[in-house]
Amino acid sequence: MKPTYQERIWQVIHAIPAGKVSTYGAVATMAGLPRQARAVGRCLSQLPGDSKIPWHRVINAQGKISFPLESERFCRQKNLLEEELIIFSNNRVNLKQFLWRPG
């Protein structure tokens, strides 16, 4: 069976190791959907709460969490990342240090 784009997006996100992050745009490109960062965000927005997908390792290209500051979801994602020893400075992750690059 030819994989759905949604499935390929999940597969890419699954491949992000703990302690690293990726961005919506990078995930889109790796899933074969260049310039479709929004498709990734859309995809994640539809995930059930009990999903095993490491959705928290996906942040935006500025190194920031794409939820309103101090919102419930913002804090949940930040906590999950800090548990993986990812450092925030000014609510921002240093992508030079934490961005996952395959290869």
Place this chain on the structure above:
DNA sequence: AAAGTGACCGATT
């Protein structure tokens, strides 16, 4: 049918 919206991005000014 048309306009607005959103877990976005890169290039440009």
Place this chain on the structure above:
DNA sequence: GAATCGGCCACTT
């Protein structure tokens, strides 16, 4: 750094 712009596209008004 900040703001704008066009690209992108499913969904909701």
